[in-house]
Amino acid sequence: MKKLFLFFAVMPGLIFGQDISGTWGGTLEVMGSSLRIVFNISSENGQLKSTMDSPDQGAFGIPMDNTVFNGTMLKITALQIMGEYEGVISDSFNSFSGTWKQSGMKFPLNLKKTNESVTLRRPQHPQPPFPYEMKEVTFRNEKENITLCGTFTYPSQKEAFPAVVLISGSGKQNRDEEILGHKPFLVIADYLTRNGIGVLRFDDRGEGCSEGDFSTATSQNFAQDVQAAVDFLKSQPAVIKDRIGLIGHSEGGLIAPMVAAADTSIYFIVLLAGPGTSGKEILIDQNELILKSYAVPDEEIRKKQALNMDLYEMVINAKNIEKTKEKIEKRIFRQLKKENSANLSDDILKKQAASQAEVLCSPWFRYFLTYQPANALSKVKCFVLALNGSLDLQVPADKNLSAIEKILKESGNQKYTIKKFEGLNHLFQHATTGSPAEYVKIEETFSPEVLEFMKDWMMSILK
Template sequence: MKNSIIIILLCCGFSLSAQDKVFQISSDSVSFKSADGQLTFGGTLTKPIGKKSFPTLVFLSGTGKQDRDGTMAGHKIFLEIATYLSQHGIAVLRTDDRGVGKTTGVYETATTGNFAEDALTAIAYLKNRKDINPATIGLIGHSEGGASMSIAAAQSKDVKFLISLSGVAMSGLDNLYKQNEDLVAASALPDYDKKRSNEINTIMFKVAYKYANSDSMEVKLNETYQTWKLKDDAYFKTLNIQFDHFRFPIYSYVRTAIGPWYRYFIQYDAPKTIGAIKVPILAINGDKDLYVAADSNLANWKSYAAAGGNNNVTTIKMPGLNHLLLPCQTCDAAEYTKIQSGVSPEVLAIIKNWIDKTIR
């Protein structure tokens, strides 16, 4: 895989050539409403100055309330990417999530499907602007944003291309399995606690999936945990270890699981959704990502799209990058705030060059 990455990087060319032009950019605060008038979205639209026609991207954030700049662990990921792309001839609209900044609504009651609706609302707004070409509007999604942008693209022909940054291309249940297994494997837990973590996570996820549309989910999850706990207590006694430090956060997990977001996400059907997408897709993942596994998700972008007849999919695994596409050493979440550098310059160049080749 590393050899193929090197080939891709060389062909993309990260240094500016004589033909490349760096534009000054405009950065304007914008506001628009949902079709029913219930939500107001606040955002920022950056555009290259002096360029009459250009592709336009709409940002979709990952899980958790985020502002328009994509501020995560002290890094303004979306602002950095948007600035670079606009300087290279591509407009970018990024908005505050529901309940954040200038955007109204309640984030906690929204689902991945609602975030897809928000993206389509943003596209509808852009289509009504005389300075935006409606034929070249695409979506760029980070993490869960990969799933929400896929839902939007499967639903609407207004989406002309997709760019996934550490984006989810697994079904919700599979994503939960894989993500938690990877986080447990990378943790400092002793092996016997890793075994217990994987066991209870798997059991609880299966029950949550089974009862995702049921009013009895909360009862079933608590019953399942209590049954497992009896068996686990007996298992721990066989280890002859004095103190048991393992704790499964049963209360907080159940509170999350019975909410609308979790019920929707755990049922997300990636093969069906991505199989319905007919537009070009670029998917980039860091090989040190502990939240969205590079190999399995990149493979899914290709195979699920191909199953639906779409072979216009480019996937790139970047060495040494974490979930935020930052260069890392330990690559765990605790390191994020310590990283001084920004988004990998290679990633920025790949996005620009792919758009130049595919969309213009």
């Protein structure tokens, strides 16, 4: 589950004539989905600056590189995402008729001036006062000499209590595993703590107040961070030392078995949409299912999958990763140039190709591609709960739950429970199609029945 990270250098634009400062909004129709786009334009010393909001993708205040208005035509450029808006203002100066171009594609986008602010409803997010204790904590990963920080919530009563560590999915995440305005780990931590279980959730290395370099880390490094979190819980006087568990979502469901296989004091693990197949297989399945959800034609999917598989093999078989990255960058550039219906410049296409090649050749991606969950799962002897939703397009439920069960059964671990919930997506929201495009539009953050099932299972084994 990747979160979008964007960085732009803000470059001032120019104003000619009519002042267009203010908020301008419109809707993009992209692959069957409607995406609201808002440009916030301001004027400073006769120059224009702007930011962009994409509320339906949970992105706000994204700085634009250049904003120019010549009295008739507005042009806004975002180089890092290969995005560009061009629009002609109406005679009444309250709307623009134009086009959004990105990654070789173009879509109609008409803007209207508005005073309305966009908000996302997230009714499950808990609000104070809380009927439990909460404190900000830090702990050390001594192996890598970094300090991590998080929030520890625990019952107010004086009796000793069990505790869990929450492990986030892929991409740099904060302690709430925040995505598109949702904070699933905040919801899970609140629910479990209200039911007598201590919960430690923490910022990934390099995120928030946690130290460390995220870009050079792999799942194995993240497992060391989780072990440091477990050691912190063991140091807390009120925590029952032999009743500590791990709850991992998505990639976190891959990391939890790594830690439990190495630390036999772990009493249980919960895998929320955890992988049971290799990273390469996960990515191939994920790409196909998501493209289908966007109504991409089968032949186009076949071509994209063939390219992806070629690129994955290049990474897997790389002897010199820098030379391989150069080859991959050239391969992606040729493909982008072939698909460049929006006539973006070669410079923009090269930046996109370089960015994609950087991701494909990163330490994390190379590790994930070939990692087999069975390596750790087969060594796990504690209690295991594996849950998934039938509409998960990122870690398909049937294939991965079956693989997890097969690994556990063949390794002799009979202390497991496997369950698929109908109608839930990768984030464990009640969904219609499971498409990632729905995530932000769904007000529910995390299914109440999954929370209850998880809590009841934990209580049954903690007796």
